[in-house]
Amino acid sequence: xxxAIEVQAVEKRFGNVRIIQDLNxxxxxxxxxxxxxxxxxxxxxxFNLISGHIAPTSGEIRLNGEVIxxxxxxxxxxxxxxxxxxxxxxxxxxxxxxNVRCAVLWATGHRYAFWKNVDELPEVRRRTAEILEDIHxxxxxxxxxxxxxxxxxxxxxxxxxxAGGADVxxxxxxxxxxxxxETERAVALIRRLTEGRTLVIVEHDMSVVFGxxxxxxxxxxxxxxxxxxxxxIRGNPxxxxxxxxxxxx
Amino acid sequence: xxxxxxxxxxxxxxxxxQNLRFYGIWVIAAIVLIVLPMIFSSGGSLTSFSLIGIxxxxxxxxxxxxxxxGLLSFGHAVHYGLGGFLAIHAMNAxxxxxxxxxxxxxxxVGGVGGLAxxxxxxxxxxxxxxxxxxxxxxxxxxxxxxxxxILRSVFxxxxxxxxxxxxxxxxxxxxxxxxxxxxxxxxxxLMISAIAMYALTRTPLGRICNAVRDNPERVEFIGYDPHVVxxxxxxxxxxxxxxxxxxxxxxxxxxxxAYLGAVQSGIVLFATFIxxxxxxxxxxxxxxxxxxxxxxxxxVTTVWQLYFGVIFxxxxxxxxxxxxxxxxxxxxxxxxxxxxxxxxxxxxxxxxTVALACGVxxxxxxxARQHLPADAQIINLLGIPFSATSPATWLTSVILIVxxxxxxxxxxxxxxxxxxxxxxxxxxxGYLA
Ligand SMILES: Nc1ncnc2c1ncn2[C@@H]1O[C@H](COP(=O)(O)OP(=O)(O)O)[C@@H](O)[C@H]1O
Ligand SMILES: [Mg+2]
Numbered sequence: 001x002x003x004a005i006e007v008q009a010v011e012k013r014f015g016n017v018r019i020i021q022d023l024n025x026x027x028x029x030x031x032x033x034x035x036x037x038x039x040x041x042x043x044x045x046x047f048n049l050i051s052g053h054i055a056p057t058s059g060e061i062r063l064n065g066e067v068i069x070x071x072x073x074x075x076x077x078x079x080x081x082x083x084x085x086x087x088x089x090x091x092x093x094x095x096x097x098x099n100v101r102c103a104v105l106w107a108t109g110h111r112y113a114f115w116k117n118v119d120e121l122p123e124v125r126r127r128t129a130e131i132l133e134d135i136h137x138x139x140x141x142x143x144x145x146x147x148x149x150x151x152x153x154x155x156x157x158x159x160x161x162x163a164g165g166a167d168v169x170x171x172x173x174x175x176x177x178x179x180x181x182e183t184e185r186a187v188a189l190i191r192r193l194t195e196g197r198t199l200v201i202v203e204h205d206m207s208v209v210f211g212x213x214x215x216x217x218x219x220x221x222x223x224x225x226x227x228x229x230x231x232x233i234r235g236n237p238x239x240x241x242x243x244x245x246x247x248x249x
Numbered sequence: 250x251x252x253x254x255x256x257x258x259x260x261x262x263x264x265x266x267q268n269l270r271f272y273g274i275w276v277i278a279a280i281v282l283i284v285l286p287m288i289f290s291s292g293g294s295l296t297s298f299s300l301i302g303i304x305x306x307x308x309x310x311x312x313x314x315x316x317x318x319g320l321l322s323f324g325h326a327v328h329y330g331l332g333g334f335l336a337i338h339a340m341n342a343x344x345x346x347x348x349x350x351x352x353x354x355x356x357x358v359g360g361v362g363g364l365a366x367x368x369x370x371x372x373x374x375x376x377x378x379x380x381x382x383x384x385x386x387x388x389x390x391x392x393x394x395x396x397x398x399i400l401r402s403v404f405x406x407x408x409x410x411x412x413x414x415x416x417x418x419x420x421x422x423x424x425x426x427x428x429x430x431x432x433x434x435x436x437x438x439l440m441i442s443a444i445a446m447y448a449l450t451r452t453p454l455g456r457i458c459n460a461v462r463d464n465p466e467r468v469e470f471i472g473y474d475p476h477v478v479x480x481x482x483x484x485x486x487x488x489x490x491x492x493x494x495x496x497x498x499x500x501x502x503x504x505x506x507a508y509l510g511a512v513q514s515g516i517v518l519f520a521t522f523i524x525x526x527x528x529x530x531x532x533x534x535x536x537x538x539x540x541x542x543x544x545x546x547x548x549v550t551t552v553w554q555l556y557f558g559v560i561f562x563x564x565x566x567x568x569x570x571x572x573x574x575x576x577x578x579x580x581x582x583x584x585x586x587x588x589x590x591x592x593x594x595x596x597x598x599x600x601x602t603v604a605l606a607c608g609v610x611x612x613x614x615x616x617a618r619q620h621l622p623a624d625a626q627i628i629n630l631l632g633i634p635f636s637a638t639s640p641a642t643w644l645t646s647v648i649l650i651v652x653x654x655x656x657x658x659x660x661x662x663x664x665x666x667x668x669x670x671x672x673x674x675x676x677x678x679g680y681l682a
Contacts, residue, residue: 051470073469083470091463093527102460105453106472112481114454119267121453147682164471
């Protein structure tokens with residue numbers, strides 16, 4: 001069986017600066033995979049590469065065995081990969097309901113339809129309501145997304161990401177800036193919503209990482225320096241030196 | 250799970266309620282359109298209503314781009330104009346060949362013309378949004394306007410192409426000579442177009458247009474190609490602009506290069522923006538106001554464009570949501586019952602603000618009329634004649650501007666205070682987030 005995501009020898013330069021060098025990463029189907037590493041290590045850039053936001057300078061990325069590097073984000077999304085953003089990236093002037101509904105439309109096959117009444121699509125309505133219940137925002141559905149609180153916007157960010165029903169989900173620091181209680185709620189939510197799917201998550205909170213992940217990859221200076229189970233990562237001297245050691249101070 | 254089921258039903262009931270209200274509004278609109286010429290039956294009002302109807306379709310089509318998809322076009326008149334030319338040529342062909350196509354179908358030909366050019370140029374124009382789109386649309390507008398003067402055989406040069414609408418096959422015994430028949434033809438197409446354009450906003454494509462407007466980057470990550478979305482929106486906008494152009498061709502029995510030039514593109518932008526792009530009815534209000542001003546101002550002043558400019562700057566600076574935005578700001582207050590706090594403040598502010606406006610108008614007219622013949626130097630303001638050359642007029646203008654400004658500023662402060670109180674009440678009662 002091929003891996004859900006396979007990143008092979010990917011390099012990314014911005015001008016002369018090599019941000020990602022010889023990146024190799026493999027995520028098995030159904031796995032919860034955490035990517036950790038210091039700020040500026042290239043975690044978000046890695047997500048941008050996998051999701052098609054930017055193209056690799058060289059190397060290859062596969063989704064379920066199929067090469068996706070060089071494809072546009074919407075083409076990759078249609079192949080079953082969806083991502084969230086570290087900085088909230090929603091449709092600010094549209095209501096919470098509309099935000100989620102837009103994310104449901106392509107996956108339910110309505111595409112660019114201009115001959116259907118969007119309010120009369122039962123499947124769309126049901127899925128939108130379900131997602132809103134899941135992310136605890138149903139009661140806020142008529143509010144413009146731009147007026148939500150920060151934590152609510154983060155939950156909406158997750159809602160939009162999972163709404164299309166993609167098999168492979170990439171979440172970039174979903175709990176960043178949340179309080180302890182909010183983080184716990186968000187993690188429970190992520191755990192539940194990604195049940196049976198492949199999850200790649202960038203996360204700084206080590207208790208979240210070690211509690212959630214089946215496997216962990218450590219990214220430093222645009223390179224994966226270690227990849228393995230939480231126990232392996234915990235015991236890895238290179239990781240201790242480069243990353244966890246610093247954190248422990 | 251059962252929770253979700255009930256809430257989904259709630260949503261369904263809610264949208265049913267909206268549907269009922271929605272049909273009610275269209276029925277009322279249709280009745281107004283039918284009754285209007287019975288109340289105001291003079292030739293002048295029929296002509297005005299006809300022009301207003303055409304501008305409403307044109308402005309609504311423009312708002313598919315500006316308000317719905319976030320595309321600022323400087324060349325929308327290309328579709329209006331080419332629709333108009335195609336309609337004129339179609340009418341002449343129908344007359345020459347004796348085809349049995351009746352006049353009421355000709356606006357559709359205009360629509361096809363506007364759509365055809367959108368299909369051809371739209372893909373390139375909509376590749377990018379923002380400034381790039383605005384600049385290319387301006388370029389295409391200039392290109393088409395200048396070729397219209399060069400390709401004389403198609404566009405008839407300076408004088409344009411004419412037709413005679415009464416020579417087309419008749420329907421229901423109407424020959425479409427009298428303006429009243431043309432009015433009803435325009436009203437019919439106005440209803441059809443407005444309903445179709447509203448319906449478009451309620452489709453999956455229409456919703457994704459809004460998403461592209463808000464955040465084209467994120468749209469790519471929910472499966473949509475923003476370029477395709479913009480292109481489709483552009484084609485629809487071109488189609489309805491073409492219908493407006495076709496109606497204009499029927500109304501004037503002529504199409505000329507002015508139809509597709511920068512002035513026409515500017516006026517539709519102006520009307521749409523003044524009306525307000527965030528609500529579907531905004532451009533309708535804008536088209537009514539701007540057409541009315543155009544007709545009214547041109548007969549009383551030579552510098553009517555200057556007033557347009559002043560109004561436009563005022564709206565951009567003080568009410569970026571346009572008239573519709575201003576009106577809808579008050580909706581939570583109406584619901585909360587706190588609108589009453591605002592009305593006295595508005596009424597008090599009205600007096601000095603009007604005085605200030607009169608002072609500005611006097612100043613503009615004094616300057617504009619210096620070199621006109623003596624009989625044109627009489628400024629008639631609110632029934633009072635002022636001489637453009639008399640120092641007393643200057644003095645009046647200065648007093649109105651300075652005095653009006655200082656008093657008005659106090660009353661505007663009162664409005665701000667009343668607004669704070671009224672919105673606080675609305676917020677307390679849960680009608681405002
Ligand atoms: N578009 C870009 N152009 C230039 N440099 C970039 C760009 N995107 C990211 N970078 C740089 O790449 C490095 C890695 O950034 P990022 O992937 O956001 O790190 P992380 O998410 O691990 O904190 C940073 O030094 C950042 O400044
Ligand atoms: Mg990051």
